[in-house]
Amino acid sequence: MKNAKILIAEDNDLSRENLAELLSLCGYDVKAVGDGKEAMDALLEQRFNLIITDLKMPNVDGLELLKFAKETNPDNIVIMITGYGTVNTAVDAMKLGAFDYITKPLRDDLVKLTVARALSFASLKEENVVLKDHLKDKHDFGKMIGYSDCMKKVFDTISRVSSSDSTILIHGESGTGKELVARAIHFNSDRKNQPLIPVNCGAIPEELLESELFGHEKGAFTGAIRTKIGRFELAQGGTIFLDEIGDMSPALQVKLLRVIQERDFERIGGVKTISVDVRIIAATNQNLEKAVIEKKFREDLFYRINVIPVHLPPLRERDKDIEILAHHFLKRFNQLSKKNIARISPEAIHCIMRYPWPGNVRELENLMEMLVVMKEKGDIELSDLPPKLLNYTNAELSNSHMDLPSEGINFNEMVSRFEKDLLLQALRKSRGVKNRAAKLLQLNRTTLVEKLKRFNLHEGDSAWGNDA
Numbered sequence: 001m002k003n004a005k006i007l008i009a010e011d012n013d014l015s016r017e018n019l020a021e022l023l024s025l026c027g028y029d030v031k032a033v034g035d036g037k038e039a040m041d042a043l044l045e046q047r048f049n050l051i052i053t054d055l056k057m058p059n060v061d062g063l064e065l066l067k068f069a070k071e072t073n074p075d076n077i078v079i080m081i082t083g084y085g086t087v088n089t090a091v092d093a094m095k096l097g098a099f100d101y102i103t104k105p106l107r108d109d110l111v112k113l114t115v116a117r118a119l120s121f122a123s124l125k126e127e128n129v130v131l132k133d134h135l136k137d138k139h140d141f142g143k144m145i146g147y148s149d150c151m152k153k154v155f156d157t158i159s160r161v162s163s164s165d166s167t168i169l170i171h172g173e174s175g176t177g178k179e180l181v182a183r184a185i186h187f188n189s190d191r192k193n194q195p196l197i198p199v200n201c202g203a204i205p206e207e208l209l210e211s212e213l214f215g216h217e218k219g220a221f222t223g224a225i226r227t228k229i230g231r232f233e234l235a236q237g238g239t240i241f242l243d244e245i246g247d248m249s250p251a252l253q254v255k256l257l258r259v260i261q262e263r264d265f266e267r268i269g270g271v272k273t274i275s276v277d278v279r280i281i282a283a284t285n286q287n288l289e290k291a292v293i294e295k296k297f298r299e300d301l302f303y304r305i306n307v308i309p310v311h312l313p314p315l316r317e318r319d320k321d322i323e324i325l326a327h328h329f330l331k332r333f334n335q336l337s338k339k340n341i342a343r344i345s346p347e348a349i350h351c352i353m354r355y356p357w358p359g360n361v362r363e364l365e366n367l368m369e370m371l372v373v374m375k376e377k378g379d380i381e382l383s384d385l386p387p388k389l390l391n392y393t394n395a396e397l398s399n400s401h402m403d404l405p406s407e408g409i410n411f412n413e414m415v416s417r418f419e420k421d422l423l424l425q426a427l428r429k430s431r432g433v434k435n436r437a438a439k440l441l442q443l444n445r446t447t448l449v450e451k452l453k454r455f456n457l458h459e460g461d462s463a464w465g466n467d468a
């Protein structure tokens, strides 16, 4: 968000001027004031995209300003600047709704990173308001979170198809949220007060699945001691969710085809034809088109269920969502385990965002749960992350391969990120000895020093020597 309006409140003249200059050079529209009272007046006069305030100021301090900013507009985004020894208060500030805090002495790179994160959060929030307005009254996606373009498309499809009775086929890797989508469709449909009955076709043995789906009459087979109502009947008037439909046996596929076409069936061993009014939502993590070619899945059934396909992209293709989901799960597990892990450090977030998440949202959710449970207090730091994430970042750097996401990337930003990572790695490996770092990168020392300056990497930065 270039041209974003930023309000700085800081009583120390030098700090204030430095910060204002740094952010103006980044292209932001900056207003800097010397105390909290002036900041309040400015807030009443105009809207700022971001407020950065010092914690300790005479008259009105940072916490009061934060409260005021949130009261005047809950969407105000506030970053707190704290001095040494006031981190506890900073944590209080986070509880009061501050977006993040930065500690003094301010590191230019961290300031820029935090500001950029806050502003991108702000613009996503605005977009989300628009999205919500668009869906107002009609649709509630409950816990489903998605800000990336591909997820917006999914939400759009959900909102369009919910009210119809069309059969839906949801396709996506494991853990991408297929069940959540099925629930969202059902609970946003006219059938929402009727049952939603899930059947996991992959988890129920073939010989039992038929009677699960269609039921059986007493005495239909050995062991059928009483009549059983199948899930299609239980779903009467509502929705049946056929999960892992690709695992269904050919014989059952035939029976299902009939239900889809005729909306009727008989219980096993029964003669009475039972009619049902049921909406069908199916899901699979397999490539059913391929299964059709390989004759593992009936072509006619495929066309019957693939009326409206919904594709859930893997998490690694939803760049914008990873960070927001991580914070969402942090908040949830904090509440569940009554903890107060205030935030995830920028370095840890960086690493989380680069990992390819083969287990998708579920894997991220599990990781956040583990981190919150294991952590007593403080922030989630890079060193708290499991080796698979840390190793991935290193391995990625060594083979420098990345898949270009379908939404594209910002070339210059990616190249800079990669360059900066290499510099940091070299510095860590050489324990800050620049000659050695330069050698590792086959650069001459002057070039290395120039690059360090460009990326604002100063001697003594914590990022240098943590894990040499």
Ligand SMILES: Nc1ncnc2c1ncn2[C@@H]1O[C@H](COP(=O)(O)OP(=O)(O)OP(=O)(O)O)[C@@H](O)[C@H]1O
Residues within 6 Å of the ligand: 143, 144, 145, 146, 172, 173, 174, 175, 176, 177, 178, 179, 180, 181, 285, 361, 362, 365
């Ligand atoms: N967009 C999202 N926002 C919030 N939580 C999500 C989102 N997508 C998935 N989840 C969470 O991730 C977990 C996995 O989601 P879900 O069970 O719907 O995935 P799935 O695609 O059905 O996985 P599988 O193929 O393994 O059955 C759930 O706990 C779900 O709540």
Ligand SMILES: [Mg+2]
Residues within 6 Å of the ligand: 178, 179, 243
């Ligand atoms: Mg599932």
